Amino acid sequence: xxxxxxxxxxxPVAVPDQPVKAATSDSASSILSRVRPAVIQIKGFFGSNAxxxxxxxxxxxxxxxxxxxxxxxxxxxxxxxxxxxLEYRTADGKxxxxxxxxxxxxxDLAVVRAVGHAPEPLKLEPKVPAMGSRAYSVGFPLDVGLTxxxxxxxxxxxxxxxxxxxxSGAINGGMSGGPALxxxxxxxxxxxxxxxxxxxxxxxxPAEHAQALLELALKRKPVPGGLRKDVLAQLRGHAADxxxxxxxxxxxxxxxxxxxxxxLAPFIDxxxxxxxxxxxPVQIVRIHCTAKAGLYVQQGLYGGNLxxxxxxxSTSKLDAWRFxxxxxxxxxxxxxxxxxxxVGPFACEDRIVGLKGFDAGVLVCVRSYRKLEGLYDFTxxxxxxxxxxxxxxxxxxxxxLEFEPGMRFIRRYVEAMEWKP
Amino acid sequence: xxxxxxLIEICSVHGRVLARERITLTPDTHTxxxxxxxQADVTVDDAYVAAIHASVEITPEGKLLVSDxxxxxxxxxxxxxxxxxxxxxxxNGDMLKIGHxxxxxxxxxxxxxxxxPDQIEPASIARNPAFIAIVAGLACVAQLAYNEWLGAPRDxxxxxxxxxxxxxxAASAWVAFWALxxxxxxxxxxxxxxxxxxxxxxxxxxxxxxxxxxxxxxxxLPQWSVRGVVVGAIAFGCALYLHLSYASNMSARSAALVACxxxxxxxxxxxxxxxxxxxxxVNNIVTSLRIYPPALRLRxxxxxxxxxxxxxxxxxxxxxxxxxxxxxxxxGEIKDDDT
Numbered sequence: 047x048x049x050x051x052x053x054x055x056x057x058p059v060a061v062p063d064q065p066v067k068a069a070t071s072d073s074a075s076s077i078l079s080r081v082r083p084a085v086i087q088i089k090g091f092f093g094s095n096a097x098x099x100x101x102x103x104x105x106x107x108x109x110x111x112x113x114x115x116x117x118x119x120x121x122x123x124x125x126x127x128x129x130x131x132l133e134y135r136t137a138d139g140k141x142x143x144x145x146x147x148x149x150x151x152x153x154d155l156a157v158v159r160a161v162g163h164a165p166e167p168l169k170l171e172p173k174v175p176a177m178g179s180r181a182y183s184v185g186f187p188l189d190v191g192l193t194x195x196x197x198x199x200x201x202x203x204x205x206x207x208x209x210x211x212x213x214s215g216a217i218n219g220g221m222s223g224g225p226a227l228x229x230x231x232x233x234x235x236x237x238x239x240x241x242x243x244x245x246x247x248x249x250x251x252p253a254e255h256a257q258a259l260l261e262l263a264l265k266r267k268p269v270p271g272g273l274r275k276d277v278l279a280q281l282r283g284h285a286a287d288x289x290x291x292x293x294x295x296x297x298x299x300x301x302x303x304x305x306x307x308x309x310l311a312p313f314i315d316x317x318x319x320x321x322x323x324x325x326x327p328v329q330i331v332r333i334h335c336t337a338k339a340g341l342y343v344q345q346g347l348y349g350g351n352l353x354x355x356x357x358x359x360s361t362s363k364l365d366a367w368r369f370x371x372x373x374x375x376x377x378x379x380x381x382x383x384x385x386x387x388x389v390g391p392f393a394c395e396d397r398i399v400g401l402k403g404f405d406a407g408v409l410v411c412v413r414s415y416r417k418l419e420g421l422y423d424f425t426x427x428x429x430x431x432x433x434x435x436x437x438x439x440x441x442x443x444x445x446x447l448e449f450e451p452g453m454r455f456i457r458r459y460v461e462a463m464e465w466k467p
Numbered sequence: 468x469x470x471x472x473x474l475i476e477i478c479s480v481h482g483r484v485l486a487r488e489r490i491t492l493t494p495d496t497h498t499x500x501x502x503x504x505x506q507a508d509v510t511v512d513d514a515y516v517a518a519i520h521a522s523v524e525i526t527p528e529g530k531l532l533v534s535d536x537x538x539x540x541x542x543x544x545x546x547x548x549x550x551x552x553x554x555x556x557x558x559n560g561d562m563l564k565i566g567h568x569x570x571x572x573x574x575x576x577x578x579x580x581x582x583x584p585d586q587i588e589p590a591s592i593a594r595n596p597a598f599i600a601i602v603a604g605l606a607c608v609a610q611l612a613y614n615e616w617l618g619a620p621r622d623x624x625x626x627x628x629x630x631x632x633x634x635x636x637a638a639s640a641w642v643a644f645w646a647l648x649x650x651x652x653x654x655x656x657x658x659x660x661x662x663x664x665x666x667x668x669x670x671x672x673x674x675x676x677x678x679x680x681x682x683x684x685x686x687x688l689p690q691w692s693v694r695g696v697v698v699g700a701i702a703f704g705c706a707l708y709l710h711l712s713y714a715s716n717m718s719a720r721s722a723a724l725v726a727c728x729x730x731x732x733x734x735x736x737x738x739x740x741x742x743x744x745x746x747x748x749v750n751n752i753v754t755s756l757r758i759y760p761p762a763l764r765l766r767x768x769x770x771x772x773x774x775x776x777x778x779x780x781x782x783x784x785x786x787x788x789x790x791x792x793x794x795x796x797x798x799g800e801i802k803d804d805d806t
Binding site for chain 2: 111258366367369370371374375377378383384385386389390391392393394395396397398399400401407408409410411412413414415416422425427429431432433434437449453454456457460461
């Protein structure tokens, strides 16, 4: 899963011993000089502090000071409007206030207005460039000033739940919300995220979504508290689409006699691994699946995602009693990540139930979101009870979904399991 | 009036007799004195007692009348201090406090409790505390070792030894506490008896807890998350009652009352603290299902429909828990980064 790039202010920055020649062509400097007036740094301040709390990038997309950036750049301002203020800073040092006009949390976009700064807008190009096209990314990485990086657009990301363009180039913390440009200088996307421990694998939100949000923002009038409601509505929409995409017959894969939910959709990434050492008393095969659908809501909170794992446990050395204890240990519910700031405690129900051909212990836990009303996290544990030499423990964790669709999915997930000796 | 023998018992704060003095009264002298002086009939070594502190008169009817002979501290009877009092009547078995010394005056007129039948046959080894302590101790060791064995194949011997040493240290501290209390109140250490109580109760309740878990698995009963607390409280109550019976002067009724109230309070407090901690730890999940060999499943399971019908109520439970969270938790982490 790709995350909005986060680089903590206190993190040391490596300084090379020798000056490194910039990996850009002449066209990069020409593009940078062209877009420079339209790009601003957006800084967020907590309370009346003069020192900023976070910062990102924005670029002009319409006259009268309308700029595009990422939702995650302005999320704290949207959710805590009284606690934070936003300001812009141009490459020339001009500063002023920023207000949020519209957001699209699903595509991680926001339209803001910079008071007193209205440069010529950049042109959005909704068409995704061909794979291998030259591309550039502009922004203010690590607060070191306006920067351009050169790379390659690798087209739409395959098997992604949310539409993304794969950009093979550097996008660092602080460049979020900046424009990604094609060879002709048109905006092909918005810098959004990257893999922190990878090399030059970054992602852009396609410009078509920026275009759609811009049109919406120019049409609608601001409503007090409306942005927060938009976040909730968009999260619900995302959650409904996610579970909707998983509707239908649940595919299963049989392992060690147990048919268990397999890869449910193209955007779900599954990996399987086991301990190849043959002398272990217990052999465990672990199948872990992740839906690459998490939505940034605010710091430390991602919604609309699910993960599931199957642990297939077998033994040829342990007796039934000790094997049962091993399976109990594997069933323990842990690892549900969440913060008191965002969610309440779990309420749980557990029982021994009859599934297809075997008995299973089933635990379902639910907790509700504190401010995002109507959204819930789910934790499910299923363990087989019919084997004295082999069995499984299945873990399902879902975040930021509505209750009824969530429970329906859990029931389908559990009922899909079958004993096929 | 013929000559009479009076027994004066000097007692500890718990009523244990520390010393006895026997006085023979002639028909002419039916009064004796108590004081620090050698001239007193009963001499006590107590700096808070006057030279001739008090006198005790035995009437022809057998009544005991005590008088203060002008001391500074007076005499204390039934928790009340009397200075200069004359002819206070002592009831049968009353404890008289003079200075810091507790005395009991016994005469031929006292009413004695009937002799207690000795129900413990010395030959009955099954009621011998040492025997019970050994058998119950072995049962505890076996259960702890079995529990460790289930988690094998870790380093089984080291795990068992570590667990046993920890358990033995805890048990020794517990037994030492009660033995000390017995020594103070009953003048006897009784370590074997207290060890027998602790190990006996522990052996029974560890087995009971295991059987309950097994029964829940075998009969597909709903899990009971507070089982451990309830079983622990009952075990503690039983042990407390038995310890108090052998280590204090409490009546059986009082000991039973204490053995009910204290564990109930502790269990209630423990559950409250647990609940509060769980409310603060939003990632906490209490799961109590213990898996056993499938051959022990004795009852068919509930249909999955019934489970999900009940699980639909989780929304209400989750919303209620969220609503019960304190508002101050809203202050969250600090966002401090480049985005």
